[in-house]
Amino acid sequence: MPVKVVIGKDLLEENRKKASDLRKRFADAGVKVINILSAPGAGKTSLLEETVPRVRKLGIRAGVIEGDVATARDAERLSPLGIPVVQITTLGACHLDSAMIWTALSEMDLSGLDLLFIENVGNLVCPSSFDLGEDLRMVVLSTAEGSDKPAKYPAAFLSCQVVVINKTDLIPYTDFNVEQVLAEISGLKASIKTFKVSCRSKEGLDEWSVWLADWVRQG
Amino acid sequence: MPVKVVIGKDLLEENRKKASDLRKRFADAGVKVINILSAPGAGKTSLLEETVPRVRKLGIRAGVIEGDVATARDAERLSPLGIPVVQITTLGACHLDSAMIWTALSEMDLSGLDLLFIENVGNLVCPSSFDLGEDLRMVVLSTAEGSDKPAKYPAAFLSCQVVVINKTDLIPYTDFNVEQVLAEISGLKASIKTFKVSCRSKEGLDEWSVWLADWVRQG
Numbered sequence: 001m002p003v004k005v006v007i008g009k010d011l012l013e014e015n016r017k018k019a020s021d022l023r024k025r026f027a028d029a030g031v032k033v034i035n036i037l038s039a040p041g042a043g044k045t046s047l048l049e050e051t052v053p054r055v056r057k058l059g060i061r062a063g064v065i066e067g068d069v070a071t072a073r074d075a076e077r078l079s080p081l082g083i084p085v086v087q088i089t090t091l092g093a094c095h096l097d098s099a100m101i102w103t104a105l106s107e108m109d110l111s112g113l114d115l116l117f118i119e120n121v122g123n124l125v126c127p128s129s130f131d132l133g134e135d136l137r138m139v140v141l142s143t144a145e146g147s148d149k150p151a152k153y154p155a156a157f158l159s160c161q162v163v164v165i166n167k168t169d170l171i172p173y174t175d176f177n178v179e180q181v182l183a184e185i186s187g188l189k190a191s192i193k194t195f196k197v198s199c200r201s202k203e204g205l206d207e208w209s210v211w212l213a214d215w216v217r218q219g
Numbered sequence: 220m221p222v223k224v225v226i227g228k229d230l231l232e233e234n235r236k237k238a239s240d241l242r243k244r245f246a247d248a249g250v251k252v253i254n255i256l257s258a259p260g261a262g263k264t265s266l267l268e269e270t271v272p273r274v275r276k277l278g279i280r281a282g283v284i285e286g287d288v289a290t291a292r293d294a295e296r297l298s299p300l301g302i303p304v305v306q307i308t309t310l311g312a313c314h315l316d317s318a319m320i321w322t323a324l325s326e327m328d329l330s331g332l333d334l335l336f337i338e339n340v341g342n343l344v345c346p347s348s349f350d351l352g353e354d355l356r357m358v359v360l361s362t363a364e365g366s367d368k369p370a371k372y373p374a375a376f377l378s379c380q381v382v383v384i385n386k387t388d389l390i391p392y393t394d395f396n397v398e399q400v401l402a403e404i405s406g407l408k409a410s411i412k413t414f415k416v417s418c419r420s421k422e423g424l425d426e427w428s429v430w431l432a433d434w435v436r437q438g
Contacts, residue, residue, distance in 0.1 A: 039259040039341065040258040040368055040372060041258060041361070041363065041364025041368060042364075068371055069371065069372055070370065070371055070372070070373050071370050071371050073367055073371065092344075092374060094313065094342070094344035121344065122258065122371070123342055123343070123344050124341065124342070125288055125311075125313035125342050125345070126313045126342075126344070142260070142363060144361060144363030144364075144389060145258075145261075145363075146260045148290075148292055149260060151290050152259070152287055152288065152289060152290050152292065152341070153288055153289070153341075154288075154289050155311060167363065170389060170392055170393075173388065173392055174389075
């Protein structure tokens with residue numbers, strides 16, 4: 001079957017250079033950075049709404065860069081958290097790149113932050129190829145998406161260090177098989193750390209947040 | 220905020236030409252073609268599993284071209300239906316293009332078909348830009364993805380004629396607001412036809428299939 005590579009090598013190389021600059025800038029500012037990938041509607045923004053107050057209680061000051069194809073709705077949802085939030089609207093582009101992050105930083109004061117979340121465009125394919133200078137990449141997987149996603153979207157899962165399985169409250173009403181998914185993730189890359197949470201029932205959110213705060217502090 | 224256009228004009232123009240050839244080829248063969256877009260895990264394959272036997276009873280002979288980044292799992296799921304299925308594995312590319320469909324047709328005999336479904340890669344962004352020579356484009360939206368998806372992924376919804384809201388059985392366990400979503404879809408493009416179905420409870424599937432069979436027949 002034919003293969004068409006849409007994202008050219010030059011573009012990726014250009015992105016990589018800028019990502020390297022970003023990584024140095026983040027390190028100089030003492031800010032840890034997480035790049036969050038998922039399919040549309042997996043719950044990235046909901047997870048941030050739950051996580052930011054929890055890590056704040058643990059002494060971690062967080063900011064967010066929001067990436068969306070259209071609208072600033074996610075940034076507006078986060079505004080009650082009272083933290084720095086910058087929205088990038090890609091106007092159709094399917095992923096964030098490091099140049100966009102560099103520009104967004106002109107609106108974000110890193111000096112008051114310990115942790116910067118970058119919420120990528122909802123897309124399990126394209127964002128996988130674009131380094132944003134992050135320290136950690138995570139995938140949020142909704143139980144409503146089915147158990148086959150790690151095998152069907154391997155690039156995203158292979159490129160991440162953490163998978164958060166969200167919407168565990170829906171498991172009784174779906175065919176989602178937690179054991180199968182954990183086995184598939186582990187089969188792809190054994191070092192991936194996994195969490196099971198529900199932003200509705202609040203299951204697992206404290207455990208996830210404690211781990212995250214520790215990770216930020218331990219550098 | 221910065222805009223980065225990854226998909227160049229030349230690529231789209233090349234795709235458009237081949238799509239035009241495809242459209243002629245489909246029309247000559249008397250086959251109606253549907254391009255199905257959705258986020259990962261919205262239930263495109265499940266919807267085909269339910270729809271194909273229903274339209275068969277209504278005299279419609281269907282075939283499927285399956286698009287996936289990796290694995291042939293969806294084609295394997297459809298194999299019990301006993302219909303022609305061709306799998307395109309894009310090996311990382313984020314959408315199907317018309318050249319891929321042209322190649323896939325070398326494995327698909329159109330003469331025995333009334334209807335060809337093309338199940339695109341699970342991605343609500345990139346496939347929107349690529350005409351596959353289809354007669355009808357539809358978006359499958361899972362209720363578990365939340366009510367804000369039409370506004371957040373306008374290109375997909377603006378380019379389609381039909382939206383199938385799937386997993387209505389999950390509505391009681393989510394914040395999904397059917398009225399809000401229908402209003403947003405209608406606000407984007409008033410002519411979009413919508414259906415509400417559940418591949419689990421079977422709600423709405425007969426109505427959808429009857430409409431579809433009529434559409435195929437009425438040309």
